[in-house]
Amino acid sequence: MFIFGKKKKDKDKEKNLSKAALPAESAYKLPLKLEEKMELIQPYLIKNDDMVGRPFCLGGEHEIKGYVIHLEGMIDNISLQQDVLRSLMFYACGEELNKRGTDYLIDHIYKNCLNVSQIEKVYNLDNLLQAVFDGFVILIFDGISEALKIDIRKTDRRGIEEPDLERALRGAKEGFVENVIVNTALVRRRLRDTNLVIEKLIIGRRTRTDVVLMYIEDIADPEIVINVRDKLNRIDMDGILGTEYIEQLIEDHHYTPFPQFKTTERPDKVMMELLEGRIVIMADGSPDALIIPSVFNSFLQASEDYIERPVISFYNRLFRYLAFILAVSLPALYIALLSFNPELIPVQLLITLAQGRDKVPFPVVLEVMIQEVIIQLVIETGLRLPVPMGQTIGVVAGIVLGQAAITAGLASPAIIIIIAVTTISTFALPNSTLVMASRIVRIFMILMAAAFGIFGFSVGWFLLLTHLISLESMGVPYFSPYAPMRYPDLKDSILRGFISKMTKRPVSIPGQNPVRKRETDG
Amino acid sequence: MKKHLSLSLLFFVLLFVCGCWDAQDIEDFNVPLIAAYDLAKENGKEVRVTVLYPDVAQRNKELIEPVEGKTVGDTRSKRGTRFPSTLLLGHIQLALYGEKLAYQGLYSFIDNYVRNPRIKKSLYMAVVKGGSYEFLKEVHQNNQYLGFELPKVFSSKKKNQFFAITTLYDFAHAVTTTGKNPVLPVLSADKRKNYKIDGTAIFKKDKMIAIADMNETVPLILLRGIERCCGHIPFIITKEGKQIDKGTVEIASQRKVYVERKGDKFIFHIKLKINGRLVEHYTSERFLIKDANYIREVEKAVEEQIKRDCQKLILKMKEEWGVDCIDISRFALAKWRRELEDVIEDEDFIRNADIKVDAKVNIDCWGSGS
Numbered sequence: 033m034f035i036f037g038k039k040k041k042d043k044d045k046e047k048n049l050s051k052a053a054l055p056a057e058s059a060y061k062l063p064l065k066l067e068e069k070m071e072l073i074q075p076y077l078i079k080n081d082d083m084v085g086r087p088f089c090l091g092g093e094h095e096i097k098g099y100v101i102h103l104e105g106m107i108d109n110i111s112l113q114q115d116v117l118r119s120l121m122f123y124a125c126g127e128e129l130n131k132r133g134t135d136y137l138i139d140h141i142y143k144n145c146l147n148v149s150q151i152e153k154v155y156n157l158d159n160l161l162q163a164v165f166d167g168f169v170i171l172i173f174d175g176i177s178e179a180l181k182i183d184i185r186k187t188d189r190r191g192i193e194e195p196d197l198e199r200a201l202r203g204a205k206e207g208f209v210e211n212v213i214v215n216t217a218l219v220r221r222r223l224r225d226t227n228l229v230i231e232k233l234i235i236g237r238r239t240r241t242d243v244v245l246m247y248i249e250d251i252a253d254p255e256i257v258i259n260v261r262d263k264l265n266r267i268d269m270d271g272i273l274g275t276e277y278i279e280q281l282i283e284d285h286h287y288t289p290f291p292q293f294k295t296t297e298r299p300d301k302v303m304m305e306l307l308e309g310r311i312v313i314m315a316d317g318s319p320d321a322l323i324i325p326s327v328f329n330s331f332l333q334a335s336e337d338y339i340e341r342p343v344i345s346f347y348n349r350l351f352r353y354l355a356f357i358l359a360v361s362l363p364a365l366y367i368a369l370l371s372f373n374p375e376l377i378p379v380q381l382l383i384t385l386a387q388g389r390d391k392v393p394f395p396v397v398l399e400v401m402i403q404e405v406i407i408q409l410v411i412e413t414g415l416r417l418p419v420p421m422g423q424t425i426g427v428v429a430g431i432v433l434g435q436a437a438i439t440a441g442l443a444s445p446a447i448i449i450i451i452a453v454t455t456i457s458t459f460a461l462p463n464s465t466l467v468m469a470s471r472i473v474r475i476f477m478i479l480m481a482a483a484f485g486i487f488g489f490s491v492g493w494f495l496l497l498t499h500l501i502s503l504e505s506m507g508v509p510y511f512s513p514y515a516p517m518r519y520p521d522l523k524d525s526i527l528r529g530f531i532s533k534m535t536k537r538p539v540s541i542p543g544q545n546p547v548r549k550r551e552t553d554g
Numbered sequence: 555m556k557k558h559l560s561l562s563l564l565f566f567v568l569l570f571v572c573g574c575w576d577a578q579d580i581e582d583f584n585v586p587l588i589a590a591y592d593l594a595k596e597n598g599k600e601v602r603v604t605v606l607y608p609d610v611a612q613r614n615k616e617l618i619e620p621v622e623g624k625t626v627g628d629t630r631s632k633r634g635t636r637f638p639s640t641l642l643l644g645h646i647q648l649a650l651y652g653e654k655l656a657y658q659g660l661y662s663f664i665d666n667y668v669r670n671p672r673i674k675k676s677l678y679m680a681v682v683k684g685g686s687y688e689f690l691k692e693v694h695q696n697n698q699y700l701g702f703e704l705p706k707v708f709s710s711k712k713k714n715q716f717f718a719i720t721t722l723y724d725f726a727h728a729v730t731t732t733g734k735n736p737v738l739p740v741l742s743a744d745k746r747k748n749y750k751i752d753g754t755a756i757f758k759k760d761k762m763i764a765i766a767d768m769n770e771t772v773p774l775i776l777l778r779g780i781e782r783c784c785g786h787i788p789f790i791i792t793k794e795g796k797q798i799d800k801g802t803v804e805i806a807s808q809r810k811v812y813v814e815r816k817g818d819k820f821i822f823h824i825k826l827k828i829n830g831r832l833v834e835h836y837t838s839e840r841f842l843i844k845d846a847n848y849i850r851e852v853e854k855a856v857e858e859q860i861k862r863d864c865q866k867l868i869l870k871m872k873e874e875w876g877v878d879c880i881d882i883s884r885f886a887l888a889k890w891r892r893e894l895e896d897v898i899e900d901e902d903f904i905r906n907a908d909i910k911v912d913a914k915v916n917i918d919c920w921g922s923g924s
Contacts, residue, residue, distance in 0.1 A: 371577040374585075375644025375672050380702070382585060382645065386610045389581040396579045483572045 061156050066097050066174035072157055073101065073172075076164075083164065088121055090173075096137065097174040106167035108186035111148065116169060116182060119145045138178050141171075150183035166240060187211065192218070195297035195319070197464050200336040207297045212242050212316040218299040219246065223306060227251070233264055235278070235315070239271035242316040243278065246302075251309045253542035256506055260311050260324055274318025282324075285503055289472040291465035292505040294326035301335045309543030325505035327512055327540055329525050332356065334462040337528055345528035353526055355460035359470040360496070362454045363400045364477035364489050366447070370396045372485025388444035397482040399443060403451045404478065406433070408471070411455070512540040581610060583642035584617075587701035590686035591663050592652035594622040601655075601663070603629040604687040605641065606694070606701050616701050618694060620687050626666045644672040647705035649679050649722070650686040650741065656755060656762035661729065664760075668726050675723040678708040681755040681762060683742040689749070696747045704749065708739070716775040716785040717751045717768075729760045733883040733898045737774070740765055758877040759899075766879075770870070773863040776826055777880040777911070779809025786833060789855045801835030803856055803917060813885045821908040822882050826860065831919035853915040864911040872909075876901035882909070 085101040163181040171180040195207030208215045231245040263282040283292045313322040332352045337345040410429040414422040437443035480492035503510035513521035518539045523529035586605035594600035604620040623629035682689045718737045728736035742752040754771045756764045784806035791799040810825040
């Protein structure tokens with residue numbers, strides 16, 4: 033089996049840790065005496081009011097002093113009292129340890145006294161302080177240079193709910209939360225494969241955000257895994273907010289409005305993507321998983337596509353493609369036809385449109401731009417306001433403002449319909465980042481149509497397609513399976529073939545094991 | 555500096571290339587639906603172009619604007635001096651030509667349509683008995699939506715009428731192709747100022763030479779073999795000189811032409827394959843036709859009637875019109891192009907040709923109930 037650059041990975045981890053460590057002046061090896069250790073830690077305890085410490089003594093006749101340090105609110109206090117302090121103070125048996133020497137003490141505590149699973153030794157002050165700020169509990173003892181780092185972290189998190197942006201009519205209703213540990217568990221629970229690799233990285237010199245890299249070792253392409261890991265390790269900035277930052281930091285094309293990596297809040301979707309040979313990145317503090325590589329086609333697919341029957345999925349996908357085309361082109365087409373090429377409009381419609389526009393004082397281009405600006409303001413307002421207020425604003429803008437604009441002769445009925453259909457189409461797209469992209473591209477198409485009419489509209493689409501074809505997502509052609517044409521993948525493009533016939537993994541996504549299913553089954 | 559200069563240059567290039575200067579919104583246009591052409595004066599040196607368009611400002615109203623000029627283009631510039639809006643010619647649905655103008659020839663009046671790529675080549679053409687302006691004015695009094703309705707007479711491909719439907723493309727193609735001659739429907743207004751199709755204009759290239767009435771139009775359309783032409787044909791069955799039944803059949807016809815040559819004589823065999831259904835017959839005791847032989851009688855009656863009408867028309871075509879209005883010359887041209895290319899348009903060619911018609915009627919639906 034291929035090992036994904038193991039040595040390199042270890043080196044990178046070390047490098048990453050050292051990068052993330054505190055400034056060099058505090059890189060001391062821990063002294064033996066507790067007082068000396070406390071002298072080093074004291075400045076941090078004074079500066080940070082949420083850093084809590086208390087002294088304790090090990091149980092038995094021969095007292096061995098110790099000190100516990102942790103951050104307030106970051107750990108499970110009950111576990112600290114019952115599983116750590118109680119064990120140490122009542123069951124550590126200092127006299128026994130005294131006979132065997134202090135060197136034995138730390139191993140004894142490590143192996144016999146503490147009934148928590150994740151314990152690690154810490155040897156220097158840097159790592160000790162870092163562990164405290166990472167939310168671990170630190171135990172230091174008099175006469176022992178090593179400290180113990182105990183993981184009983186507990187953070188308040190919201191419950192697992194259905195993601196708002198990716199609601200599905202059928203299928204699982206679970207969504208990711210902001211805790212990366214919970215998120216990885218959600219994926220693990222669905223994908224119990226021994227080859228599922230979950231690598232933990234820490235990114236951000238100061239935020240020290242936990243980042244997880246997931247892939248299935250015998251399916252994912254090793255080159256892409258190495259590439260992604262390298263890119264993650266190269267991130268050297270003081271802080272990242274979540275996967276959104278990582279997305280922007282590792283993408284190849286910064287100026288395009290199109291997202292190069294798909295994000296999802298659904299564990300079932302992540303599982304399916306992993307099975308297709310993709311790599312997933314999750315970060316603490318972000319409920320999104322980043323799917324690498326992603327192709328344009330995948331942004332128009334929803335998770336329930338694979339749950340519904342093929343014909344229904346095909347029907348739904350067809351409408352999503354139509355929605356993208358309408359979202360990008362409808363206002364531009366309206367301008368091109370009404371201002372440049374009215375011959376292309378059927379005569380009955382033309383007369384109706386002309387009569388609707390007769391009292392409007394603005395040219396078509398300006399009318400469209402005004403309505404576009406209004407609708408963007410309404411969308412922005414609705415997003416930021418609480419839900420009931422946002423709905424009210426939507427109703428006011430949609431019905432009252434639209435009707436008033438027509439009555440006042442500031443807009444024609446047709447443009448209200450055009451903008452409404454465009455907005456509905458925009459939000460029919462299943463991916464929020466593609467929604468944003470379509471809004472930007474729409475403005476570009478409007479300008480092209482306003483300047484050059486139908487010709488400009490055609491050139492706009494030509495440029496758009498050229499741009500999409502030129503993009504790559506982690507080295508994978510963004511517009512495949514359409515360009516370059518990958519015929520086997522067409523059965524999961526606009527079409528969605530029968531699951532029983534999808535025996536191979538997508539050709540567009542490089543991988544090691546192309547066979548998904550035996551043909552004789554099902 | 556160089557970058558700024560390049561960007562400025564690009565901006566100006568885009569600004570001048572930009573077509574937004576040519577943009578004109580639809581409310582600034584008048585959209586003529588019907589254009590009518592007449593001779594303005596008897597000498598034929600001036601033309602009167604009338605357009606009928608819906609008024610954008612006042613809904614439910616159509617306006618008729620006649621303008622006279624030396625040429626069609628001249629009428630357009632004169633129209634600009636009288637009316638504020640620009641004409642959007644791309645939506646003309648129907649072009650009407652006055653009778654006198656049609657006799658003079660239509661070539662110079664379709665030239666502007668053929669040259670303009672914005673004008674659709676599928677617009678319908680018709681000849682109007684009398685003047686087309688007078689026709690429009692008269693008929694419009696009875697029909698406020700004439701601009702939409704009249705073209706629909708042609709566009710909603712009639713299934714129960716035999717009349718010619720000719721588009722600009724068909725006409726231009728026939729005029730410019732050796733061995734072909736166009737026909738146009740003829741419109742007229744009745745006493746109650748309603749429009750009707752009143753026959754077919756026979757053209758020799760772009761010049762009208764005669765008008766066939768509606769009785770002649772049916773065999774003309776059948777003989778021209780217009781694709782999937784269909785309609786209703788009344789029939790009468792007589793026995794021993796006595797009428798025993800009458801009724802109507804709905805038929806669809808297909809034409810096959812075979813041409814042979816005996817010396818200088820060209821013999822055309824036109825075979826009409828007609829399928830249809832019995833729509834009605836008036837003999838009450840035969841409400842349910844159980845005897846299939848009776849249908850054979852109907853078929854025979856229709857066959858004979860069609861043959862008779864076709865031969866009558868062919869005779870008139872050869873003797874009076876002297877032009878191939880049934881579109882058969884091209885079959886001979888296809889076989890003997892080199893010999894016939896120069897003579898096929900001559901009157902003698904069609905006068906000397908032997909044209910035989912055979913009709914085979916098959917009525918497979920007669921409502922027998924079986």
